[in-house]
Amino acid sequence: MGASDDLAGIVAVAASRGRLPADFAERIDARMTDADWRVLVAERTNAPGVIGWAMVGPWTGLVDAPDGRYVSALTVTPEARRSGIGGRLLGDLVVVAGGTVFSVVNARNRASLDLHRRQGFVELGRAARFAGIDFDGGSGVLLRRDQGGPA
Numbered sequence: 001m002g003a004s005d006d007l008a009g010i011v012a013v014a015a016s017r018g019r020l021p022a023d024f025a026e027r028i029d030a031r032m033t034d035a036d037w038r039v040l041v042a043e044r045t046n047a048p049g050v051i052g053w054a055m056v057g058p059w060t061g062l063v064d065a066p067d068g069r070y071v072s073a074l075t076v077t078p079e080a081r082r083s084g085i086g087g088r089l090l091g092d093l094v095v096v097a098g099g100t101v102f103s104v105v106n107a108r109n110r111a112s113l114d115l116h117r118r119q120g121f122v123e124l125g126r127a128a129r130f131a132g133i134d135f136d137g138g139s140g141v142l143l144r145r146d147q148g149g150p151a
């Protein structure tokens with residue numbers, strides 16, 4: 001698949017989480033060619049099409065969390081969940097990122113928290129707002145994984 005097929009697939013998977021901003025595809029397209037960012041997609045082995053995606057890149061100028069590289073957008077299309085794809089995507093992301101990586105997750109999102117812990121992320125704290133994100137339900141978790149941490 002080419003980059004434009006990947007972009008269309010990413011948009012479809014991302015849309016499974018709700019309405020996207022009008023400039024979403026344009027923003028992701030820019031990140032796909034930005035050397036500071038890594039955008040990964042998961043595909044089925046036996047059929048074309050994106051079934052998951054995630055990215056990692058710098059978040060700076062934060063007042064309520066450390067500056068650093070953050071995981072974002074980790075999503076597996078609903079029909080393909082619970083078969084190890086999210087875990088592999090997150091594992092590959094921390095490898096391509098190298099070094100320390102942060103992530104923020106809604107405290108209610110058991111699936112994502114489990115996944116992060118399995119990939120060696122440790123909890124740094126909980127708050128109603130991290131990195132400018134206000135969490136549904138009122139609590140989010142800030143996580144960090146250091147290079148060489150438990151995999």
Ligand SMILES: CC(C)(COP(=O)(O)OP(=O)(O)OC[C@H]1O[C@@H](n2cnc3c(N)ncnc32)[C@H](O)[C@@H]1OP(=O)(O)O)[C@@H](O)C(=O)NCCC(=O)NCCS
Nearest residue numbers: 074075076081082083084085086087105110111112114115
């Ligand atoms: C979170 C998400 C990416 C997980 O993807 P996935 O491909 O289903 O994850 P995996 O199959 O690799 O799951 C690995 C482990 O995570 C945990 N997990 C995954 N889904 C879970 C769920 N619904 N409930 C509880 N634990 C879950 C389990 O420990 C699981 O291992 P197991 O299946 O052996 O029990 C997926 O559910 C998703 O896209 N959710 C919506 C978007 C989202 O919340 N993204 C995270 C934002 S921070």
